[in-house]
Amino acid sequence: MTNMTDLERYLHRQIPLSAAMQVSVLEATGRSVTLGAPLEPNINHKSTIFGGSASAVAILAAWALLHVRLLEEGLASEIVIQSNRMDYDRPIGGAFTATSSLADPDAWPQFVNTLTRRKRARVEVQSVLTFEDAIAGRLSGRFVAFLRET
Amino acid sequence: MTNMTDLERYLHRQIPLSAAMQVSVLEATGRSVTLGAPLEPNINHKSTIFGGSASAVAILAAWALLHVRLLEEGLASEIVIQSNRMDYDRPIGGAFTATSSLADPDAWPQFVNTLTRRKRARVEVQSVLTFEDAIAGRLSGRFVAFLRET
Numbered sequence: 555m556t557n558m559t560d561l562e563r564y565l566h567r568q569i570p571l572s573a574a575m576q577v578s579v580l581e582a583t584g585r586s587v588t589l590g591a592p593l594e595p596n597i598n599h600k601s602t603i604f605g606g607s608a609s610a611v612a613i614l615a616a617w618a619l620l621h622v623r624l625l626e627e628g629l630a631s632e633i634v635i636q637s638n639r640m641d642y643d644r645p646i647g648g649a650f651t652a653t654s655s656l657a658d659p660d661a662w663p664q665f666v667n668t669l670t671r672r673k674r675a676r677v678e679v680q681s682v683l684t685f686e687d688a689i690a691g692r693l694s695g696r697f698v699a700f701l702r703e704t
Numbered sequence: 705m706t707n708m709t710d711l712e713r714y715l716h717r718q719i720p721l722s723a724a725m726q727v728s729v730l731e732a733t734g735r736s737v738t739l740g741a742p743l744e745p746n747i748n749h750k751s752t753i754f755g756g757s758a759s760a761v762a763i764l765a766a767w768a769l770l771h772v773r774l775l776e777e778g779l780a781s782e783i784v785i786q787s788n789r790m791d792y793d794r795p796i797g798g799a800f801t802a803t804s805s806l807a808d809p810d811a812w813p814q815f816v817n818t819l820t821r822r823k824r825a826r827v828e829v830q831s832v833l834t835f836e837d838a839i840a841g842r843l844s845g846r847f848v849a850f851l852r853e854t
């Protein structure tokens with residue numbers, strides 16, 4: 555179990571847009587990270603969540619999961635997004651959450667193995683956006699991790 | 705030729721995250737919209753542009769192009785993103801731009817026709833991110849426009 559306050563502080567400090575979007579860490583385990591964000595700083599011309607905010611919070615949740623898991627593995631690394639697909643299933647009219655998980659949890663040991671041997675490895679992470687207990691959007695992202703020289 | 709100051713003011717007012725990202729309108733014609741954004745408010749833990757910011761500015765450029773073109777057509781409408789694919793080709797280490805264009809300019813008359821008849825229509829828009837004169841990212845987005853009842 556990760557210290558959620560530490561993770562939130564890390565995100566706000568390292569990625570100031572997460573503070574501007576008022577992103578909070580609602581849950582962070584090895585399996586998933588759930589972030590929350592309110593409507594006001596992320597609103598659009600239709601008084602719903604701006605697609606760019608929805609996408610950015612989904613990316614952040616996915617990135618944070620890899621950050622947390624690699625810390626747990628004791629692997630100092632840098633994680634960069636390579637590509638993503640995002641579906642906006644329905645308008646989000648208020649505070650929403652983004653919950654990330656590995657696209658294929660069984661592929662994790664192989665990912666860690668490759669990262670350790672080759673100093674870089676790719677992994678797929680998904681995030682699901684929820685608004686009023688229903689799925690409102692889905693992100694599928696491909697990330698690459700680089701082992702930091704220590 | 706659209707009044708760029710008006711468009712910038714509109715974006716900042718309607719989508720406050722665009723102000724937080726310090727997005728500026730660099731060019732806006734019927735063919736394309738170019739937005740710019742600086743590093744500082746969009747920085748990440750690697751001192752490059754946060755993927756969520758890159759994606760959000762690319763979405764905003766695509767959305768703004770449709771906004772401008774539909775205004776020019778005299779069609780009061782609302783434009784919503786349905787899905788997008790984003791490729792992050794290389795790290796962006798400073799101020800960058802996003803330039804949008806229609807994926808298929810020849811499909812525009814059909815789009816306008818459908819929008820007028822059926823009150824809704826879909827269209828594909830692409831955005832290219834540029835940093836130091838090289839392509840740094842590419843977005844391909846699908847949008848749906850709804851004709852506003854007047």
